[in-house]
Amino acid sequence: MQKLEIILVWIGLLGYLLGFALLLTSLTFRRSRFTKPGWYMSWLAFFAHTLAIVTRWIASGHPPVEGNYENALLGTWFIGGIFLAGTLKHRRIMGMGVLINPIILFILGMGLQTKTELVPLSPPYQSNWLWIHVGFAWLAFSAFFAAFVLAVIYLWKAKYSGKKNGFPAQFPELPVIDDLMLGFIAFGFISQGLQIAAGAFWASSLWGSYWSWDPIETWSLICWLTYGLTLHLRLTQNWRGSRLAWLSLLAVVTEIVSFWGLGIGTGPHTPLL
Amino acid sequence: MNYRILQWLSSRKLAITLLTSLILLLLSGTLFSKVTLLGPPEIVKTWVFMLLSGFVLLSTAICSILRISRNSKPGEITPSEKPLVSIILPGRTIGENLNLVIQIKQLLSSAGWVIRSTSKSDWEAVIHGSKGDAGFWGSILFHASLLIIILGGVLSLYTGFYAGIVVTEGQSLEVTENNLVDISRLPKFATSSPGFRVELESFEPIFEQNRFFTQYLARLTFTDPIKGKISLQNVKINNPASFGWYEISLYRYGFAPLLKITDNATGQVLNDAYVNLVVLDPADSDSIILPPGYPSLHFRMFPDAQMQNRTIRNRSPLPKNPVFLVWTAEDKNQPLPLGGKIKLQKVAVQFTDLQYWANFRLSRDAGQGVIYLGFGIGILGLVLRFANPRKHLLVTLKQVDEQLEIALDGSCAYFPALFQQEITALAGKIEREITCKN
Numbered sequence: 001m002q003k004l005e006i007i008l009v010w011i012g013l014l015g016y017l018l019g020f021a022l023l024l025t026s027l028t029f030r031r032s033r034f035t036k037p038g039w040y041m042s043w044l045a046f047f048a049h050t051l052a053i054v055t056r057w058i059a060s061g062h063p064p065v066e067g068n069y070e071n072a073l074l075g076t077w078f079i080g081g082i083f084l085a086g087t088l089k090h091r092r093i094m095g096m097g098v099l100i101n102p103i104i105l106f107i108l109g110m111g112l113q114t115k116t117e118l119v120p121l122s123p124p125y126q127s128n129w130l131w132i133h134v135g136f137a138w139l140a141f142s143a144f145f146a147a148f149v150l151a152v153i154y155l156w157k158a159k160y161s162g163k164k165n166g167f168p169a170q171f172p173e174l175p176v177i178d179d180l181m182l183g184f185i186a187f188g189f190i191s192q193g194l195q196i197a198a199g200a201f202w203a204s205s206l207w208g209s210y211w212s213w214d215p216i217e218t219w220s221l222i223c224w225l226t227y228g229l230t231l232h233l234r235l236t237q238n239w240r241g242s243r244l245a246w247l248s249l250l251a252v253v254t255e256i257v258s259f260w261g262l263g264i265g266t267g268p269h270t271p272l273l
Numbered sequence: 274m275n276y277r278i279l280q281w282l283s284s285r286k287l288a289i290t291l292l293t294s295l296i297l298l299l300l301s302g303t304l305f306s307k308v309t310l311l312g313p314p315e316i317v318k319t320w321v322f323m324l325l326s327g328f329v330l331l332s333t334a335i336c337s338i339l340r341i342s343r344n345s346k347p348g349e350i351t352p353s354e355k356p357l358v359s360i361i362l363p364g365r366t367i368g369e370n371l372n373l374v375i376q377i378k379q380l381l382s383s384a385g386w387v388i389r390s391t392s393k394s395d396w397e398a399v400i401h402g403s404k405g406d407a408g409f410w411g412s413i414l415f416h417a418s419l420l421i422i423i424l425g426g427v428l429s430l431y432t433g434f435y436a437g438i439v440v441t442e443g444q445s446l447e448v449t450e451n452n453l454v455d456i457s458r459l460p461k462f463a464t465s466s467p468g469f470r471v472e473l474e475s476f477e478p479i480f481e482q483n484r485f486f487t488q489y490l491a492r493l494t495f496t497d498p499i500k501g502k503i504s505l506q507n508v509k510i511n512n513p514a515s516f517g518w519y520e521i522s523l524y525r526y527g528f529a530p531l532l533k534i535t536d537n538a539t540g541q542v543l544n545d546a547y548v549n550l551v552v553l554d555p556a557d558s559d560s561i562i563l564p565p566g567y568p569s570l571h572f573r574m575f576p577d578a579q580m581q582n583r584t585i586r587n588r589s590p591l592p593k594n595p596v597f598l599v600w601t602a603e604d605k606n607q608p609l610p611l612g613g614k615i616k617l618q619k620v621a622v623q624f625t626d627l628q629y630w631a632n633f634r635l636s637r638d639a640g641q642g643v644i645y646l647g648f649g650i651g652i653l654g655l656v657l658r659f660a661n662p663r664k665h666l667l668v669t670l671k672q673v674d675e676q677l678e679i680a681l682d683g684s685c686a687y688f689p690a691l692f693q694q695e696i697t698a699l700a701g702k703i704e705r706e707i708t709c710k711n
Contacts, residue, residue: 119485126511183688189655190659
């Protein structure tokens with residue numbers, strides 16, 4: 001079973017790599033005909049990635065949330081999923097894969113460097129709140145990350161706005177990117193709100209306290225407030241375009257710190273027992 | 274003057290300043306706590322944080338009230354000089370087909386638009402539609418949720434009870450303020466002594482393959498001496514017990530050996546009771562501080578000990594063959610098995626029984642439910658606001674000479690570019706429908 005999972009993971013990795021290569025070719029050689037094959041390849045990789053998760057889930061009997069490898073496997077699935085779901089409605093953002101795919105490769109590759117063996121779900125994780133809390137956490141991260149990638153594309157396209165052909169021309173017009181950035185941030189903000197609420201429920205039954213101001217809780221709150229501020233500035237002060245893009249680039253730092261800066265992969269945030 | 278103060282309090286710039294200040298304060302708590310000695314838990318209790326939170330409360334409340342009075346009804350819009358999309362139908366007139374307006378209204382309804390008003394003359398017809406009217410209430414709900422969360426936080430701060438108790442297996446403890454440990458918060462305007470008695474009847478950690486810790490089972494009996502109420506409950510991971518508004522969850526546990534420590538010279542008994550040691554396996558060590566003049570005793574635990582080449586190894590975390598390694602600053606370590614006795618330079622130690630001790634967290638918080646309610650309302654508000662943002666649409670049919678001009682105009686404050694795409698698609702649909710059916 002685990003052999004099958006590893007084969008599927010490697011098919012996924014290869015797919016993301018080929019998808020990235022095709023999109024990069026489209027970018028550097030200005031051959032837009034490579035964009036769609038790159039997108040298809042990303043879909044193929046995502047399909048293998050999904051099967052790998054299902055295989056592991058069946059083998060271990062629990063969702064892949066235990067340890068660095070499982071976190072990488074699930075987290076990158078959400079990143080890939082939210083990007084590909086977005087491309088179904090807005091086909092012109094499929095080139096985002098040129099930034100999304102390498103990040104998936106990097107995180108999944110790092111995960112593969114750690115222990116991949118199946119272990120039982122550690123005691124604190126034996127809760128239904130796990131699904132909700134971790135699921136929304138990854139959903140929020142993926143949405144904020146998608147907004148970050150769109151911000152990079154916005155600034156890049158704005159810089160080369162005069163050029164008709166070339167890769168930036170494959171993306172939607174700047175105001176559309178701006179709206180999509182807002183959409184992803186709002187989606188992430190709602191998801192993170194649910195993540196924090198579900199985490200509080202879980203912590204209450206696990207530790208007897210719904211909020212302990214531990215570093216990850218505090219950083220999650222900082223991240224939520226930062227994106228709340230970003231939304232407020234966009235909606236009430238009309239901070240559009242480049243301003244929103246720069247805010248997105250800065251705000252994602254708080255999300256990265258709360259996910260990786262404090263060592264979530266090593267276990268629950270506050271040690272129990 | 275008063276109105277100016279209200280305007281200032283409800284201003285968006287103040288809200289942004291307050292939000293930024295709160296973020297910076299929390300950031301300083303996480304980044305510079307070693308320098309300032311103020312971590313996030315301390316920061317939130319400072320007068321600066323309290324003052325800012327108070328202003329957030331005021332600002333949000335006033336802003337919400339003013340917003341309701343200003344924007345509760347969808348406003349009327351007037352056609353602009355340059356509409357978003359225009360369709361020209363040559364050789365068509367409004368008068369030739371009275372069904373044209375009805376047809377467009379049906380199309381708009383099928384696309385989710387609510388028709389607000391229609392006006393029609395021989396040469397012009399105007400249809401006003403809107404979408405996402407609930408989105409406005411989403412914004413109000415979200416702001417209301419912030420108020421509820423802050424109020425819940427204040428309630429939690431002043432009425433919350435968060436403290437611990439330590440009970441040894443087979444023993445009972447009256448939960449009074451004197452017996453509490455790890456006190457993180459006690460209510461300021463209510464009793465700090467729950468007053469009931471807790472007995473730890475048994476405690477059992479469960480391991481898979483004798484290696485992986487998977488669960489624990491603590492059986493507790495609660496007795497309320499005043500009401501005469503007795504309750505037997507199990508505490509497991511993610512499954513706390515509850516008694517008289519208190520929730521009881523396990524925080525940690527360890528081994529409690531029954532140790533008899535006597536003075537070698539005088540025979541005086543220095544200890545004859547269970548000692549709660551923070552030891553679970555050979556990696557942990559703990560010590561007992563004896564009265565002045567005696568050395569501290571250090572312990573290392575081997576729950577399932579096995580002798581191999583004169584060294585002790587541990588086979589599993591289960592206490593099948595418990596052995597302590599005991600040493601002092603003056604004595605080298607000596608193994609002390611269950612039922613055994615060792616003699617050190619100044620004291621003798623006898624190990625006659627082994628139980629578990631457990632550290633439970635007791636909590637009672639009236640603000641917790643209020644905060645949950647606030648979060649629920651906030652999430653509902655956000656979903657209403659962003660999944661269904663407020664949009665206005667104005668469809669104008671105008672007779673210009675021998676042709677009919679259909680102009681689509683409107684607004685969506687949140688997603689203007691995507692709105693433009695939506696209207697363009699709608700215009701295409703209208704054009705196709707009219708051309709096909711007529």
